[in-house]
Amino acid sequence: MVDFESVTKQYPDGTVAVDKLNLTIEKGKIVVLIGPSGCGKTTTLKMVNRLEEPSRGVIRMGGQNILKMNPVDLRRNIGYVIQDTGLMPHLTVTENIATVPNLLRWKKERVKARVEELLHMAGLDPKLYRYRLPAQMSGGQRQRIGVLRALAAEPEVVLMDEPFGALDPITRDRLQGELKEIQNTLQRTIIFVTHDIDEALKLGDQIVLMRDGRVEQIGSPEDLQQNPANAFVESFIGEDRLAQITPEAGIDALVEDAPLILKASSGPEKALERMERVGRETAQVVGEDGLWKGMVWLNDIKNAERYGKPIASTYRTKRKLRIEDARIREAATLLAASSEPIPVVDASGRLRGIVTDAGFARMTIARLTRGRHQKESA
């Protein structure tokens, strides 16, 4: 459907954003472009709808050189979701979605029906949202509208530039699921840009991993995971820690930096002041020798201050995990009993960090979404 033949893009200032790119995108597939920031993903997309033109090489769509087509017609036949939604702030949701159909002069009734259909498809009640402005929608809703706008005129090819960037993991996951469902029924050719490897593995039929304007590897998600072409691909995909996590695995993947560490020498007033300033109920205390002394609670310290006791009298030392031998199961049990952070120490008694319920939830979500992908493609 879309073919890049040795395409190079050099910007006027000399930056080579894309270097001799060869890529064939099959009809009805999702191809994900991924790579570190600045590797040329957006530039590659923009060359497809001629917002940028290649310096060298040819891009064909349906076998035809796109430079021979009228750019305005070309663009109206390609859906485009821009990196930061680019919704028209002065137009309603309906008008935003209807942009391209209106440019194509569809009949009013047809436009209206299409908008309703799309809103339903994305789980947005038309009655409620039709006349909203983008500013009256949440971030996730806006990104949905951006995707619907790109699909509105039923284009063969859809370009999506980080359509779900800057969203919380849960919303992002839901939108990814919706996109997969939509794609299952509509079968568009989608070029999807992201720099989130989990998103790439989940959505892509084919993944193009780029670095500095060059392709490092092209292949299916399985290819990339099982036969990484080089060390860069391997490190980008990550050593698949998540897939190995079981209740009996070690807790390394869960440990995060402790946000508030107090010195054992500080008095209760100082400790209180710091905890209240950062708004934390708990803190870890470390002595001059660098060893972990215990965990303290805001309320305990308040009492200690009232009765003129040192904070050492409030240390709690029982509830903790040892990084060397603690299992994820243990962490889960402790968190189930109390959602407060669990301190993590090593054999020599030094503080290594904490385990929190938020971190646990993040890991579980990432793992479940990854697991689903692998089941689906198996």
Added chain:
Amino acid sequence: MNRPGFFELLWTYVSRQYPRIINATIQHIQISGTALLLTLVFCIPLGIYITRKEKIAPYVIAAANVFQTIPSLALLGFLIFILGIGNKNAITALFLYAMLPVLQNTYLGIRNVEKSVIQAARGMGMTDMQILFKVEMPLATPVIIGGIRVASVWIIGTAALAAAIGGGGLGQLIFSGLASIRNEVIVAGAVPATLLALFADGGLKALASYLEPQRRAHRLARKARRIEGVDLSADTDDDPSEKEPPDGET
């Protein structure tokens, strides 16, 4: 020894001379209106043009700024050498004087339209003209109207000086009042001029708020409800200011 009070004098003057006051007001509107129209017709396109020629933009704006900085009376006096005495001179001077706010606001309003929105518009296949009229101009409208408000108040106020070079308008009353030391005549000229400026400013302000996207969305929703009998109450009946997005996303 019973000298009439100020209000009595004013009343007498107005009741005798109201045709003259009305005439002067109409002339004042004509002079200001022509000058404002000239400003808009010239400065809005020029403002758009210089957003496309960023290199010359600072020079064009600096030039407009020069005219605005010259004291208006001096500008009028200077133009006598070129255009002679009368309304034409006055209109030209007012136009030069009021260029800056319209030019600058058009330029800034259009230039500050978010680049991502324009990229999206172009990426969806809008032509340059469609981008200008469907995206850039509507988004710049509040800023442009802001400039027009400033220009119209300046023009209406300064138009009073037109009389100094033989033009018409309410300035005639003010100047003749000054010359004959008759306060009631000055007031009979100054009050309508002030009211005109207030009306123009208020009218433009109302226009801007009528054109606000939120207002427009409400009108669309109400119209749809009328035509289709669809219940959109959840969407339209509450205060628009409550409809900020729930999360602080950019």
